[in-house]
Amino acid sequence: MITTLYIFIFFIIAAALVAVETPHALSAVIALGAVGFGLSIVCLFIGAPDIAITLVVVEILVLIHMIRATLQRDIITIMGPFSRLNVIATMLIFGIGVAFFYQVALQLPPFGQAVMTLIENSPSRFYLEESLNQTGAASAITAVLLDFRAYDTLGEATVIFTAIIGALALLRRTVKRERKGKGAGDA
């Protein structure tokens, strides 16, 4: 079980490296798709089927869309000058990050161990034990999302809403109204 999980995680890392390193845009897109599917399988392993379903659906969609986008472009290879300084700086920062994360990882609960089993007064324990009686929802996840922390969910929905309204505002066709006596609108 845990070995399979590690195999998938290494698969994801390998696919991500391929996506970064390959010079072909299409290969990069496909490797990115492999990352996504690997991630959704990992989600299945750690017991989140709903996230896995969503991830698969989104991955298929993104893959189709990006392949269409790449196929219609003339440029199919990614070229760019490599700055050695940038690589060294990135590696340095990455190394420092890994060192810090190692320190933190030593303190974190072991993988697969739920936080609530370690901490006495954690609300997640209450959610598991009482959500059915208190909210009447059979799915504890939904009980947390839509009753205990419904305000958060409202906020998350608003984040998506804000993002799309912002995108539509930036993609609009006419920027300025025409007005007499003044300079015409730009763009």
Next chain:
Amino acid sequence: MSWVFLLVALPLGGGFLLPLFDKRWAERWLPRGSEALTLALTLATAGLAFATIGWEGIYRMGGWSPPLGINLVVDGLSSLMLVVINSIALLVTIYSFKYMEDYTPTGKYYSLFLLMLAGMNGVILTGDMFNLFVFLEIASIASYALVGYRRGAVELEAAFKYLILGSIGSAFIIFGVGLLYAATGQLNMAQVSRNLAGQGRGVIGGITAAFFLVGFGLKAAQVPFHAWLPDAHSSAPSPISAILSGVLIKALGVYCLARVFFNVLGIDEIEGNILMWGGTLSMVVGALLAVGQEDLKRLLAYSSISQVGYIVLALGMGGIMLSRGEQALASLALVGALFHLINHAANKALLFLASGAIEEQAQTRQLGEMGGLFHRMPVTGTTTLCGVLSIAGIPPFAGFWSKLIIIVAALWGGFYAVATLLIATSVLTLAYYMRVEREAFFGAVPERLQKVKEAPAAMAWAMGLLAAGAVGLGVLYLPGLREMVLQPAMNVLLEGLRYAQMVLGG
């Protein structure tokens, strides 16, 4: 106080409703309907914000008590921030009517504006770490879009830069929240604070503090992380610049730093020093960079970095004094920080609105192309003069008193180097603002500006009210008023652990 949630729910509702106002039926049946609705909602939230003064307590979302559900917390600090945010938002709305008239989808503009307001109010009110992040993202995403709203090449580049750096900041914050959850198993701020006080911070707490310093530091544009601010704040439409510089960087950056470090993690001397020296660096670097600017709005943006540096510096100084046990001195430094926060919000909003009025009427942002505008635009000239004198710290104006308090606190606390830099920066600030006055407002009117007229009434009213603030906000430090506004807010920071007690009881 069962209506506190309306401070978030009303602007959210407006934000959801307004995109529908871009449709053809709305333009026919409800001309200027989006403006009217926005005005009504910002009036309502401003009223509610003033009504929270002097109240302290929590509001339970969905009826679940604190560690289980999410709760809103109103205390001195939140009501101070709410009043600042919502009153400036109201004035900016009035100003926007005229300024944004030419830009087509007004519904989307006001929708994003209200969503940003809801995000800021949510950040201020929430008592939950993850919820803080969620509302911070709402406010940030709305502001990314608003920065690029004019959609020229420069604006889009600035918005993109802001988006990238802002997202990095958010990533740091969410990492911090996740680590805090792993360490304590809690998301409720009060409960996190209580658990950390019980079990000690440990390594995770230290790393979390570092993450929060970077994340909120990015949102507050402190100096190593300030690169996005001059572009973003000068490219945004002027009312949005006023909101961004005036309140957004304070609500998402300074307030969160204060809340997290004083009430949740508990500040220690090292972090106090980081905050203080980081603030000092921002203050000096921001002022030095502002001196050479030709573009009026860029100058104001660099000045924002410098002035927020003052606030963060004073907060850090207060933290050091607190961890040394010097309560009285700490209270002075913290009052200085909060007082300067209020003053800077009013002054910088005013100056950005004035720069917008100049841009609108004279069609330029370059200082070299202006001149003698005092004769052509008397109201703008007078209000700008008030703002400039206040922000530069000239005695009877509000900005002088807050700077004085910070300098006195630094001197009494023995931070002589910081005090010297504070005074030097104030002189520098005065110098570059005097340059603005000389080049833009005094002197002879150049040929091409002969026909410039005064800004429209709505814009003038908004600027006038803010100018009154710039002149009169000094009274907040007078005894009777100080106990109403500044004192409760300062007490929240001073007695860090009382927060958990207030929320959870016992």
Next chain:
Amino acid sequence: MRWAWAFVLSFGFWLLLTWPPGWQELSVGLVAAVVATTFFGRMLRLKTVRRLFDPRRYFWAICYVLVLIYRIFVANLDVAYRVLHPEMPIKPGIVKVKTVLQNEVAKTVLANSITLTPGTLSVDITDDGYLYVHWINVRAMQEEEASSYIVGRFESLLRRIFE
């Protein structure tokens, strides 16, 4: 009529998902089916629906699945032989074949079957009934001959199912 059938089919699929149905599932399912019909009812074709009630077609469909499995099995062996053979006796190329099928669903199933069979891959399909197929070992260059090799195996059964 089209809308009614769309409604019935959506409702049937809903029942499959929520089996066993109680009165709550049934009533919510009615609403769900109405919603689905308003969005997607337009896409349904009546001729296809009528064919759903012919038991002979189901029989031929089962036959078709068996034939397809057999074909895939044989083609697998063939491709494996070609890959493992030291000289790799392959002769890849794209051939143009004609299909007599008229029904579009039938054409789609045909193209997908060709793709599913190892060694052949349908590349494109034109409106006038031509398929472009990539073949690992092109045995016949002529259109008719190639058609009988690739398409002929499936066509008769598909016509019985769909037409």
Next chain:
Amino acid sequence: MPEKEGMSLIVKEVARLIAPPIFIFGLYLTLTGHLTPGGGFPGGVVFACGFILVVLAYGGKRAFRRLPPEGASKYDSGGALLFLVIGLIGSLVGGHFLYNFIQAALPGTVFHLLSAGTMPLINIAIGMKVAACLFMVVMALTLFRLAGEKGGES
């Protein structure tokens, strides 16, 4: 999509056959979110995929006549407002914003479709919203690409 209207026949046929079941499955995920893993977010994503499949298969021009991207904005706002209104009713009835007032008044039988109070309603609201948002995101990407191809750079 400008030169050829949609993709090849195969894709069109498969899209036509599979879009309605995808939609029903999205409804199922959304409506049973309080009983099984699922809920408004995955359900909405599945809805949106049904629509996007149709648009990709049939090409922008033909599909937009049936599914105008501007119309999606209506569902977007509607879903968000529905969520907010449920919360406001909770505050009027129960005194707390987002209070589960239906569960307090009429507790349904657990493990049945009509239970858990406001949760199915909120799931529907989120489903509508997420579907409309995702649809608009993809359409925004498509439209942006078209604009870029026509007008050269920027």
